[in-house]
Amino acid sequence: xxxxxxxxxxxxxxxxxxxxxxxxxxxxxxxxxxxxxxxxxxxxxxxxxxxxxxxxxxxxxxxxxxxxxxxxxxxxxxxxxxxxxxxxxxxxxxxxxxxxxxxxxxxxxxxxxxxxxxxxxxxxxxxxxxxxxxxxxxxxxxxxxxxxxxxxxxxxxxxxxxxxxxxxxxxxxxxxxxxxxxxxxxxxxxxxxxxxxxxxxxxxxxxxxxxxxxxxxxxxxxxxxxxxxxxxxxxxxxxxxxxxxxxxxxxxxxxxxxxxxxxxxxxxxxxxxxxxxxxxxxxxxxxxxxxxxxxxxxxxxxxxxxxxxxxxxxxxxxxxxxxxxxxxxx
Amino acid sequence: xxxxxxxxxxxxxxxxxxxxxxxxxxxxxxxxxxxxxxxxxxxxxxxxxxxxxxxxxxxxxxxxxxxxxxxxxxxxxxxxxxxxxxxxxxxxxxxxxxxxxxxxxxxxxxxxxxxxxxxxxxxxxxxxxxxxxxxxxxxxxxxxxxxxxxxxxxxxxxxxxxxxxxxxxxxxxxxxxxxxxxxxxxxxxxxxxxxxxxxxxxxxxxxxxxxxxxxxxxxxxxxxxxxxxxxxxxxxxxxxxxxxxxxxxxx
Numbered sequence: 001x002x003x004x005x006x007x008x009x010x011x012x013x014x015x016x017x018x019x020x021x022x023x024x025x026x027x028x029x030x031x032x033x034x035x036x037x038x039x040x041x042x043x044x045x046x047x048x049x050x051x052x053x054x055x056x057x058x059x060x061x062x063x064x065x066x067x068x069x070x071x072x073x074x075x076x077x078x079x080x081x082x083x084x085x086x087x088x089x090x091x092x093x094x095x096x097x098x099x100x101x102x103x104x105x106x107x108x109x110x111x112x113x114x115x116x117x118x119x120x121x122x123x124x125x126x127x128x129x130x131x132x133x134x135x136x137x138x139x140x141x142x143x144x145x146x147x148x149x150x151x152x153x154x155x156x157x158x159x160x161x162x163x164x165x166x167x168x169x170x171x172x173x174x175x176x177x178x179x180x181x182x183x184x185x186x187x188x189x190x191x192x193x194x195x196x197x198x199x200x201x202x203x204x205x206x207x208x209x210x211x212x213x214x215x216x217x218x219x220x221x222x223x224x225x226x227x228x229x230x231x232x233x234x235x236x237x238x239x240x241x242x243x244x245x246x247x248x249x250x251x252x253x254x255x256x257x258x259x260x261x262x263x264x265x266x267x268x269x270x271x272x273x274x275x276x277x278x279x280x281x282x283x284x285x286x287x288x289x290x291x292x293x294x295x296x297x298x299x300x301x302x303x304x305x306x307x308x309x310x311x312x313x314x315x316x317x318x319x320x321x322x323x324x325x326x327x328x329x330x
Numbered sequence: 331x332x333x334x335x336x337x338x339x340x341x342x343x344x345x346x347x348x349x350x351x352x353x354x355x356x357x358x359x360x361x362x363x364x365x366x367x368x369x370x371x372x373x374x375x376x377x378x379x380x381x382x383x384x385x386x387x388x389x390x391x392x393x394x395x396x397x398x399x400x401x402x403x404x405x406x407x408x409x410x411x412x413x414x415x416x417x418x419x420x421x422x423x424x425x426x427x428x429x430x431x432x433x434x435x436x437x438x439x440x441x442x443x444x445x446x447x448x449x450x451x452x453x454x455x456x457x458x459x460x461x462x463x464x465x466x467x468x469x470x471x472x473x474x475x476x477x478x479x480x481x482x483x484x485x486x487x488x489x490x491x492x493x494x495x496x497x498x499x500x501x502x503x504x505x506x507x508x509x510x511x512x513x514x515x516x517x518x519x520x521x522x523x524x525x526x527x528x529x530x531x532x533x534x535x536x537x538x539x540x541x542x543x544x545x546x547x548x549x550x551x552x553x554x555x556x557x558x559x560x561x562x563x564x565x566x567x568x569x570x571x572x573x574x575x576x577x578x579x580x581x
Contacts (some may be wrong), residue, residue: 027440047413078509185444188442189436189445190428190439192432192433192436192445193433193436195422195424195425195433196433198422198424199420199421199422199424199425200420201421202404203375203416203422203478204422205384205405205408206403206404206405206413206414206416207405207408207437207482207484208408208409208434208485209405209437210403211405264424326564
């Protein structure tokens with residue numbers, strides 16, 4: 001990361017972080033807190049997607065499978081063995097990472113749309129199988145019906161809290177870890193290698209880079225992080241089903257937020273979530289009842305405008321503006 | 331006679347019905363600049379890609395410093411000590427000139443500060459120190475070409491394969507590049523250079539080999555090779571072989 005972008009990331013990110021950290025002290029309304037938590041959750045998921053796809057330049061539309069698998073692992077271990085969801089979350093993340101290498105090894109050899117189509121196929125196969133399987137080797141998966149997280153005495157141990165504030169801060173902590181990982185990536189050999197693979201795969205190979213290996217490392221980290229997010233989501237709603245936690249919608253949402261905000265940057269995905277999730281929420285709540293489907297049309301129009309005018313993401317003109325105003329002050 | 335750094339023995343490569351390289355053998359001595367010549371479609375670039383690992387030879391042996399490298403993948407060949415440049419240089423967009431070279435330097439240096447120091451030294455060597463922070467995509471075509479050479483050099487190769495280094499360059503740029511290649515050799519790097527521009531090859535190479543239709547047809551000192559009838563025939567056709575005047579015109 002060169003000095004200029006580092007400054008822009010700091011001038012944009014630090015105030016945003018400070019505001020986000022104090023919001024629950026001011027805002028007490030449960031609905032607002034819930035919505036804000038969802039924005040943070042999506043910012044986290046988009047950042048996790050960006051960690052591999054944004055930097056290596058391959059678009060996965062199957063990331064939801066990592067969230068779903070990890071969510072199911074967490075809930076099933078809690079109901080089956082009583083394992084704390086915190087442990088389940090880590091185990092689920094690891095399972096997602098292992099799964100990702102199985103998916104990534106054959107697919108990273110493919111380019112462009114073929115890679116994307118294969119990731120969709122993998123995720124959809126798992127989702128459809130899960131929707132139609134009530135029991136697998138004695139494990140009650142309950143098909144399309146989904147699983148409910150059984151209520152227990154509240155507390156950290158069981159990842160169940162009164163009100164929304166605790167969930168808000170957990171999501172925020174996840175996001176901070178994710179952004180720190182992305183900043184570390186930007187400064188590491190891996191980050192340079194991924195950008196080189198994105199720029200020119202053959203050129204990268206000629207410089208001693210094994211593209212599949214480094215893409216897989218990034219993918220497994222991304223899948224692990226996406227898995228943590230999936231487990232969080234399951235705990236937050238205390239309910240999980242294949243459609244919501246593993247569906248194509250989730251994959252597309254995270255990808256689009258990252259692309260609109262600016263893929264391959266630290267704060268782009270956060271910005272994307274900050275713009276698109278409230279937009280989707282507001283249009284749905286104000287227009288969803290009266291004009292069926294109108295909220296999707298508006299969402300679609302905003303997407304088209306964003307991609308047309310900011311093809312590299314909204315973050316790009318914003319950072320340029322910040323740099324310019326930073327310079328004029330000096 | 332100095333040690334052979336690369337030995338190519340009877341390699342062949344077939345693409346469907348086309349025998350691109352057939353039974354090609356040659357070697358390169360340590361510290362040498364070897365020019366690889368041939369008319370369009372002679373199989374130069376294929377031979378080049380076979381050595382660099384981008385294509386796999388159907389048969390034959392390729393030995394680098396005595397070790398078999400045939401069957402190795404491009405990134406393994408780079409790690410073994412062979413770097414290459416491409417006919418069309420595509421810098422890694424979104425990275426500055428310095429960062430592009432750092433990607434190459436990471437092949438030998440694991441830490442970022444060490445890679446950065448190495449890349450700075452390479453930029454100095456190229457005379458591009460003032461362009462370190464420019465996005466590589468915004469460089470001129472010739473600077474992109476030099477940058478690509480720098481990326482390859484940063485991997486600290488002992489053998490450098492260069493594909494058409496002066497394609498599209500102005501005469502003064504070509505002169506600068508020739509100079510640069512000589513300085514690279516003076517750093518102890520052996521060079522195999524594929525080139526169309528006769529003037530460049532003549533001024534640069536210690537020795538040239540000529541390919542036609544996948545086969546080696548000449549091997550020798552540049553001034554002698556361009557007078558060989560087989561070479562003239564390959565370049566200009568049957569009718570020109572008898573007349574000696576065209577030789578001086580082309581050289």
